[in-house]
Amino acid sequence: MRITEMIQSKKVGGQLSEEQIHSLLRGYARGCVPEHQMAALIMAVWFNGLSRRETIEFTRAMAESGDSIPPGSFLPCSSADKHSTGGVGDKTTLVLGPLLAAAGVIVAKMSGRSLGHTGGTIDKLESIPGLSVHLSLEELVSKAGSIGLAVGIQTENLVPADQKLYTLRDATATVDSLPLIASSIMSKKLACSADTLLLDVKVGEGALLPEIADAQELASMMVEIGNSAGQRTRAAITDMNQPLGCTIGNALEVTEAIDTLRGRGSSQLRHLCLFLGSHVLALCDDDTEPEENYRNLASLLSGGEALDKFSEFIENQGGDPRITEDTSLLPQAEEMVEVRSRKCGCVCGIRTSEIGAAAQKLSAGRDASGQVRDPAAGIVLQKKIADEVQCNELLATLHRGSTADARIPPQLIDRVRSAFCIGETRILPPQLIRALVTDEGITHLKDHCVDNSVG
Numbered sequence: 497m498r499i500t501e502m503i504q505s506k507k508v509g510g511q512l513s514e515e516q517i518h519s520l521l522r523g524y525a526r527g528c529v530p531e532h533q534m535a536a537l538i539m540a541v542w543f544n545g546l547s548r549r550e551t552i553e554f555t556r557a558m559a560e561s562g563d564s565i566p567p568g569s570f571l572p573c574s575s576a577d578k579h580s581t582g583g584v585g586d587k588t589t590l591v592l593g594p595l596l597a598a599a600g601v602i603v604a605k606m607s608g609r610s611l612g613h614t615g616g617t618i619d620k621l622e623s624i625p626g627l628s629v630h631l632s633l634e635e636l637v638s639k640a641g642s643i644g645l646a647v648g649i650q651t652e653n654l655v656p657a658d659q660k661l662y663t664l665r666d667a668t669a670t671v672d673s674l675p676l677i678a679s680s681i682m683s684k685k686l687a688c689s690a691d692t693l694l695l696d697v698k699v700g701e702g703a704l705l706p707e708i709a710d711a712q713e714l715a716s717m718m719v720e721i722g723n724s725a726g727q728r729t730r731a732a733i734t735d736m737n738q739p740l741g742c743t744i745g746n747a748l749e750v751t752e753a754i755d756t757l758r759g760r761g762s763s764q765l766r767h768l769c770l771f772l773g774s775h776v777l778a779l780c781d782d783d784t785e786p787e788e789n790y791r792n793l794a795s796l797l798s799g800g801e802a803l804d805k806f807s808e809f810i811e812n813q814g815g816d817p818r819i820t821e822d823t824s825l826l827p828q829a830e831e832m833v834e835v836r837s838r839k840c841g842c843v844c845g846i847r848t849s850e851i852g853a854a855a856q857k858l859s860a861g862r863d864a865s866g867q868v869r870d871p872a873a874g875i876v877l878q879k880k881i882a883d884e885v886q887c888n889e890l891l892a893t894l895h896r897g898s899t900a901d902a903r904i905p906p907q908l909i910d911r912v913r914s915a916f917c918i919g920e921t922r923i924l925p926p927q928l929i930r931a932l933v934t935d936e937g938i939t940h941l942k943d944h945c946v947d948n949s950v951g
């Protein structure tokens with residue numbers, strides 16, 4: 497293997513062969529390719545990209561670099577996985593996992609720690625007293641097989657090539673390369689071997705990708721990678737120009753997920769979960785239509801089956817299932833501070849990344865050692881885009897838990913207030929689900945405007 501030849505080829509826009517890509521990533525995972533050469537190669541990829549064929553091979557080679565769940569582990573049942581590219585207040589997995597399991601689909605999900613400023617699924621689940629996400633692949637398969645749902649933290653040997661490469665991308669400012677993002681996400685999904693995969697690609701100011709053209713490109717790359725590897729894959733492109741639902745922060749988001757599993761909660765979060773779930777069921781069974789699946793899933797929320805499944809899941813992973821009946825058993829805020837509007841009008845925008853950064857300042861995220869600083873910390877939004885607001889009306893409430901040592905500073909209250917843009921003209925809520933990407937192409941959706949009601 498001549499690595500300099502590969503770097504030279506990518507530097508001038510050439511293409512790598514299947515054999516070159518596999519031996520490069522095999523060598524890199526084993527420590528036989530020096531970091532400086534890999535850094536040069538990924539910088540050339542950042543400038544010149546990878547063709548679809550190269551991206552597919554790159555992903556397969558990464559997926560094969562470590563352990564994986566044996567395909568067919570859950571036969572004769574269908575298994576499903578989902579992935580979100582991440583956003584502020586995104587607690588979809590906490591609802592969708594139990595909902596799909598209640599519908600008879602097996603969900604065995606490996607999640608990474610959060611890469612963004614607020615918590616990931618693992619952080620949210622770890623706010624549940626006693627719950628453990630440290631499962632071996634065998635335990636994950638056995639727990640999911642027994643009740644339909646298990647969630648574990650990514651093990652060290654799951655796609656080790658990606659774990660090394662991600663650190664290198666971070667250190668070389670090459671994280672924002674679409675083929676590298678696609679292969680990083682999809683290699684982990686392929687290693688988990690679910691029959692079907694639903695991707696939620698977020699777009700907007702609070703997302704990894706603010707531009708719709710980039711979100712579409714990433715979604716279609718990932719759909720092609722999944723389908724070409726035999727994993728039936730679709731992607732939804734969904735809005736992240738405001739936080740999803742009304743809560744940001746680990747225990748707060750678990751509480752909101754429980755509300756949604758009760759058939760209540762934010763209508764936007766509920767609609768997104770039902771939409772994503774309806775497409776997972778359509779992927780699992782070609783004979784079903786998403787519209788009918790949507791209605792069936794809605795009845796699993798209103799009938800309580802999805803919440804019962806969440807409770808069973810918590811118990812199966814060592815947590816206290818009583819939280820589904822009594823959310824005061826979750827970590828609670830010690831101090832709550834109101835953020836009130838100084839203007840009247842209509843909320844015409846929410847700077848989502850600012851809300852995420854404020855939640856981080858409240859200690860909802862991780863410290864330098866990787867520990868969640870305060871599971872009770874976060875923000876509850878009382879207003880969302882398109883809501884009318886009176887002068888001095890409540891916009892948001894800031895929560896600080898007992899583990900943070902300082903009181904909430906006034907600058908943080910101002911920062912959250914300034915994240916709300918209040919105008920004079922009434923507007924509609926942003927379109928939540930912008931497009932659906934399947935192996936047949938992109939369908940732009942028009943009328944998925946959901947109101948801001950909270951049940």
Ligand code: URA
Nearest residue numbers: 611671676677680681
């Ligand atoms: N998530 C991943 O797993 N990898 C990336 O490169 C970006 C987001």
